[in-house]
Amino acid sequence: MSEHLPALQVVVPLFGALLAALVRRPWPAWLITVVVSIAVLVISAMLLVRVLDEGVISYHLGGWDPTIGIEYRVDIVNALILLLVSAVAAVIAPFARLSVLSEVPEDRIGWFYSMYLVALAGLLGIAITGDAFNAFVFLEVSSLSSYALIAMGRDRRALVAAYQYLIMGTIGATFYVIGVGLLYTMTGTLNLGLIADRLADVESTRSVLVALAFIFVGISLKLALFPLHYWLPNAYAYAPSVATVFLAATATKVAIYLFARFVFSVFGAGFVFADLPVTPVLVTLSVAAIFGAATVAVFQSDVKRMFAYSSVGQIGYITLGLALATVTGLTGGLVHLLNHAIIKAAIFMGLGAVFFRVGGIEFKDIAGIGRRMPITMSAIGIACLSLIGVPGTAGFVSKWYLIVASIEVGWWWLGFLIVLSSMLTVLYVGRFFECVWFREPSPEAATATEPPFEMLVPICLLAAATVYFGIDTELTAGMAQRAATALLEGLR
Amino acid sequence: MRLDVILRVVTKFILPFMMVFAIYVQFHGDYSAGGGFQAGVIAAATVILYALIYGLTAAKRIVTATMVEAMIPLGVLIYAGVGVVGWLTGSNFLDYSHLAHDQVHGQEWGVFLVEAGVFVTVSATMVAIFYAFAGRGRR
Numbered sequence: 001m002s003e004h005l006p007a008l009q010v011v012v013p014l015f016g017a018l019l020a021a022l023v024r025r026p027w028p029a030w031l032i033t034v035v036v037s038i039a040v041l042v043i044s045a046m047l048l049v050r051v052l053d054e055g056v057i058s059y060h061l062g063g064w065d066p067t068i069g070i071e072y073r074v075d076i077v078n079a080l081i082l083l084l085v086s087a088v089a090a091v092i093a094p095f096a097r098l099s100v101l102s103e104v105p106e107d108r109i110g111w112f113y114s115m116y117l118v119a120l121a122g123l124l125g126i127a128i129t130g131d132a133f134n135a136f137v138f139l140e141v142s143s144l145s146s147y148a149l150i151a152m153g154r155d156r157r158a159l160v161a162a163y164q165y166l167i168m169g170t171i172g173a174t175f176y177v178i179g180v181g182l183l184y185t186m187t188g189t190l191n192l193g194l195i196a197d198r199l200a201d202v203e204s205t206r207s208v209l210v211a212l213a214f215i216f217v218g219i220s221l222k223l224a225l226f227p228l229h230y231w232l233p234n235a236y237a238y239a240p241s242v243a244t245v246f247l248a249a250t251a252t253k254v255a256i257y258l259f260a261r262f263v264f265s266v267f268g269a270g271f272v273f274a275d276l277p278v279t280p281v282l283v284t285l286s287v288a289a290i291f292g293a294a295t296v297a298v299f300q301s302d303v304k305r306m307f308a309y310s311s312v313g314q315i316g317y318i319t320l321g322l323a324l325a326t327v328t329g330l331t332g333g334l335v336h337l338l339n340h341a342i343i344k345a346a347i348f349m350g351l352g353a354v355f356f357r358v359g360g361i362e363f364k365d366i367a368g369i370g371r372r373m374p375i376t377m378s379a380i381g382i383a384c385l386s387l388i389g390v391p392g393t394a395g396f397v398s399k400w401y402l403i404v405a406s407i408e409v410g411w412w413w414l415g416f417l418i419v420l421s422s423m424l425t426v427l428y429v430g431r432f433f434e435c436v437w438f439r440e441p442s443p444e445a446a447t448a449t450e451p452p453f454e455m456l457v458p459i460c461l462l463a464a465a466t467v468y469f470g471i472d473t474e475l476t477a478g479m480a481q482r483a484a485t486a487l488l489e490g491l492r
Numbered sequence: 493m494r495l496d497v498i499l500r501v502v503t504k505f506i507l508p509f510m511m512v513f514a515i516y517v518q519f520h521g522d523y524s525a526g527g528g529f530q531a532g533v534i535a536a537a538t539v540i541l542y543a544l545i546y547g548l549t550a551a552k553r554i555v556t557a558t559m560v561e562a563m564i565p566l567g568v569l570i571y572a573g574v575g576v577v578g579w580l581t582g583s584n585f586l587d588y589s590h591l592a593h594d595q596v597h598g599q600e601w602g603v604f605l606v607e608a609g610v611f612v613t614v615s616a617t618m619v620a621i622f623y624a625f626a627g628r629g630r631r
Contacts, residue, residue: 007585014572021565062578063587114565 002046006059006072009043009082010125012036017117024110030097033113037093040086040124048079058130066130066191073130073193077334077483081127081257084338088249088345089120095458096242098451099352103240104152112152116246118145123254132180132266133190135258136173139222143169146251149243150235161234168231172221179214182207183266196266196490203271212272215262223255225319226289229312236308241352244304248311249345253337256318263322264330264487273325282323287417289316294424298431303361306428307347310387313421314340317402320414324405330484332401335477339386339394339469346383346462350376353451353459358444368441372448375456377436379463384429386466389422393470397477496545503545510538518611522600528610535611536618548626557623560616567613574605 016036020029050057051074059072074082096116104112122142129135147169151162184190186207187198202208217228224232232252236244263272272278293313300306318340321333353376354369355361370377386393399418406414450456469476514534521527543551574588581590588602589595 004579004585011572011575011585014568018565018569018572022562022569024561060584061586063584063589 002050004059005043005047005050006057006074006128007061009040009047009086009128010072010121012039012043013117013121013124017114017121020110020117021114026101026106026109027097029110029113030093030100033096033117034093036117036120037086037089040120041083041090044079044082044086044124047074048083050074051076051079067189067194070134071130071191071193072128074128076479076486077261078127078257080334080338080479080483081254082124084341085120085123085127085250085254088246088341091345091458091462092242092245092349095245095349095352095455098455099241099356102356103154103242108152112149112240115145115148115152116243118142119149119246119251123250126254126258130192131190132183132192132195133177136177136180139173139176139255139258142251142254143173143222146235146243146247149247150239152243153238153240155238157234158238161231161238165231165235168221168228172218172228175214175218175221177218179211179216179218182211182214186211192261192266196268199267199271208267209276212267212276216259216278219255219259219262223252223259223319224312224315226285226292226312226316229289229293229315232312233305233308236311236348237302237305241348241355245345245348245352248308248348249341252311252315253341256315256322256333256337259319260322260330260334260487264325265490268490269325269488273323279323279325282319283414286316286320286323287414289313290320290417290421291424294421294428297428298424300428301363303363303366303432304348304351306432307344307351310425310428311340311344313425314344314387317398317418320418321402321405324409325488326405326408327481327484327488328401328408329405330487331477331481332398332405334480334483335401335473336395336398338476338480339398339466342462342465342469343383343386343395346459346466347380347387349455349459349462350380350383353455354448356451356455357448360444363435365442365444367435367439367445368437369445369448370437371441372445373450375450376459379459381433382463383466384432386470388425388429391470392467394466394468394476396470397473401477499545503541507538507542510534510541514538518607521607522603528607529614532611532614533618535615536622539615539619540622543622543626548623552623555619557620560620560623563612563616564620565613567609567611567616570609570612571606574602574609578602 013036016032020032023029047057057074060066061070061072064070100109100112119142122138122145125138126135126142129138147162147166150165151159180190183195186202186205187195189195189198199208221228236248239247290313293309293316297306297309297313300309318333318336321329321336351361354366354373357373358365358369386395389395389399399422403415403418406412406418514531517526517534518528518531539551539555575586577591578585578587583590589598591598591601
């Protein structure tokens, strides 16, 4: 059975989604989600071990040759992304039961879990496939289900947020598929590896340049690269807590993976970064994202929105690492991708627990909540410290790599900007700390208590992970370095 | 539409022919244009036409909302299930080569079953979308 692991990785959550849609009762649907989440985690861990042992795994769907059929191709880069997505899903699953029960109308809970598992299948599919068009299909699978997930938020503004995301996401997907179409006309194949092989002959044509531009902009919309991030804050703020945790930790990260895959493996770093002025463009946008989003975050009144803007900024660090296109820079970007996923999952999950107890997530609702929910707030606090990049936490490791990478290429000012931007993070995180710990409790917060055990454990687990990956960096930085080397070698 | 005798009678006449046409498009998809998607839409159109002429309540008595909502995942289940049968016959996921005695017939059977799954999901989704829009403001 182990040779079928790549297909199982996507088929298991898909079947889970179908079963959840058929049973439609809240409790069995949740149970299916838990079983599926654990199963995909086991599968992705086995895949990673096999990749480390044997190298690249190739799986031909339907037995068709990659020249005409779909190939699932797992190397160290996407094995890592698969592990991240499925690990986040496995941690969310136990937390989800009570949170979903309190935020989603009961007759829709079955559909919620169904859509959640479809989104999981889609994201895992994007990461695992070695076929450009199949990646588009999975991009749509995950996006369409995310729109539905976001629209199920309690607030009516969730509908507008979902609609905004729908429009922007569809434009992004359309741009992507136009780019893929142009690549197909130039190379006659949709397999990423084969495109990379055949691209060398047609590299200088205008069609390939236009394809790169379309794919660049299309995926940038999906990964919320500044200034194409407009859909993200509302989507995160008004979605049900579980959907926010899942999307914040995985959706943009998988889009970044796809971006890196195209830029480094398909087009090649030499073509994109040496021949074209992509580096200055991407560095400028990344720095603008880091500073712009952090500044906007300081002035938010909704805590979820504040951390959503913070996500836009943190994505800037990741794209900054990619833009440097050196082993250290790429390692920094990938390590920050992993770390930021864990950090934001911890923060949004903690906020989900607060919402569960207080029923609101504005600053005025959660004033003084730290005295009533000390464990949850400490967990969020640790994750926030990691967000700032305090030494001893995961955030420090990734920022360290990014600073070293910018000094390596001789841009000491960029390293200085990264440090300076951490100060901005201190500002908005500080505002959150002040409100939560030092203010008099609001009426809602005064009666709140710690969330139940099954919510508290996943939150503390994620907070502990942010500290653990700040000290033992073998799984994150070590793997990211190998992935960065693999990406820079390209598929050619 | 209670008083439009012509519409009501013609609808009754045309419904079986639409259904047969849907089945024709479904099964002739192997040899000419057509297949599960087109056939599913035509089949859904019969339900929608019936609902337009005889009312949503009458249509929901025949094709219930529960049935429609069960059919949506069921079709995908058929599709993915055929893929899993590929595993059981010892080949890759969605490989239909060993479903029958030889490869060509296996592929034909595989596509036939997969198209049936597409038909179920597409027709149910079309009807569900129509029910959702037509049922607005009725609660």
